Amino acid sequence: MAAKKKVNDHPSLDIVSSHGVELTGKKIVLCVAGSVAAYKAIELARLLMRHGADVTCVASGAVTKLIQPDYFKWATGNDVITKLTGKLEHIKLADYNQSDLVIVYPATANTLGKLANGIDDTPISTVLTVGFGSKIPILMCLAMHESMYDNSAVKKNIEFLKNKIQFLSPQMIEGKAKAPEPEDVLDFVLKKFGFSSTLQNKKVLMTAGPTIEYIDPVRVITNLSSGKTGVLLASELISAGAKVTLIYGPGNEEPPKGAKIINVTTNKEMLDATKKELKKKYDIVIMAAAASDYTPEKPTKSKIKSNKKALTIRLKKAPKIIDQVKKSQKNTILVGFKAETNLSKSALIKSAKTKLKESNADIIIANDIGTKYQKNPNNNQIIIVDEKNTITSGWKKKEKIVKIIRKEIEKKIR
Structure with missing residues (x-):
């Protein structure tokens, strides 16, 4: 999940992760060499940022005659390197x-x-020499006249480097080897960092977080769900190229950028929002919320007085939101979650299989949130159950758990 913007951050950083979080935490150096195609580097920098990257530009002297360095500063929010100083840039x-x-x-x-x-007489060539030696991946997007591209010396240099760095082929147009379009470079980078074509543009509806049920205007019944697994899974799916709509209860975790967020509070609000969204076509529906199973039968409109010695609250069964999904969309891939406490593995699997059948789900993610889990809720162990298989993850951080879930969902798409 993308970090919150700090007060003193550059305003241009507002766009970071606005289109996805695939590149969150990735530091990318964008070296802009002296070609008229340099103006497209600004668009490329912004695309990388919109998918979460932290971009720093290194501009050649020839480029600064075409584009003022402040333009790159504006685009990325980072200082632009135009010369090397004692700061050892x-x-x-x-x-x-x-x-x-x-x-x-x-x-x-x-x-x-x-x-x-091995010539390093400019800021760009020196950065490349250091990066080449430290084995940082280098992606070179060539742009020149076709006759230069066909020069035997150029071809020799490409041949020498082709197994050591990566090239993105130029576009041969009007006698020129033109730089690839920024969108093509973005696609290449996303795939390099684990972009999943299986989930590309798949429409995903998710619920996550707890719900709260009002006893009176100030007192509620709820549970201890933080919403972390659901939020992490939403972020993982966005990073894989999916279009995620997240119906989110009052969890502690900040929802991911790149998702459409629908905030709800109660089970009924979550149910109504889910029903409304299911009027649209979704490829995948994931019910990860810890929605309340019971809700007060008659919540009072005013605060209950605290002078009573005893208080009886009658609860009624809340509707199971997951049961509505296949009624609305028969062919969607439905993923449900089943939480139990302090059960044996066989009992947990049995519970998951029962829910699989009752809800007509394709996958049930079962976990035991009892004593062992509560000691360290940042870790979890899940059992993934479908009609044919049962997979146990072992105890892992939730960040690892959601990657396992993603892979199982991808198998259902193929």
Whole structure:
């Protein structure tokens, strides 16, 4: 999940993760060499940021004659490197584990030749030399006239580097090897960092978080669900290319950027929101919320006086939201969750299989939230049950758990 924007952050960082969180936590160095295609580097930087990346630009002297460095500062929110100083910018950017990827966009024949021959007489060539030595992945997006691209020296440099760095093929248009479009570079980068074409553009409806049921205007019945697993799973699916709508109860976790968020409070509000959304077509529906099983039969409109020695509250069964899904959309992939406390593994599996049948679900994620879980709720152990298989995850951090769930959902799509 993307970090909250700090008060002193650059205003341009407002766009970070607005389209997805695939690149959250990834530091990308964008080296902009002296080509007229340099203006497209600004669009590329913004696309990478919209998917969560932290982008720092290194601009060549030729580029600064075409585009003022402040433009790159505006685009990324980070200082632009136009010269190397005693701050050792090349080391901070490209030494071991300092960045996740170096992109050269556009990449000229000159820049290519310097990297291939160990020449580092400019900020870009020095950053590339350091990154090449520290084995930071380098993606080079060539742009030049076709005759330059066909030059035997250029071809020799490409041949030398092709198994050491990555190239994104240029577009051969009007006698020029034009730089790939920014969207094509983004797609390449997303795939490099685990983008899932299986889930690309799949429409996912999720519920997550607890619900609260009012006894009176100030007193409620609820549960201890934080919403963390649901939020992490939503983020994981967004990162894989899915379009997620999240119906979210009052959980403690901040919902992920890139999802459509529908905030609800009570079981009835969650049920009504789910029914409304199911009027639209969804490929996958995931019921991860800890919705209340019971709700007060007659909540009072005014605060109950505290002078009573005893109080009886009558509860009624709340509707099971998961039972509504297949009635509305027969062909959607339905994933449900089943929480129990202090059961044996066989009893938990039996409970999950019962729910699988009752709800007509495709997958049930069962877990025991009893004594062991409550000691460290950041970890969990799940059992994934479908009609044919039972898979146990073992105890893992929830960040790992949601990746396992994602893989099982992907299997149902294939």
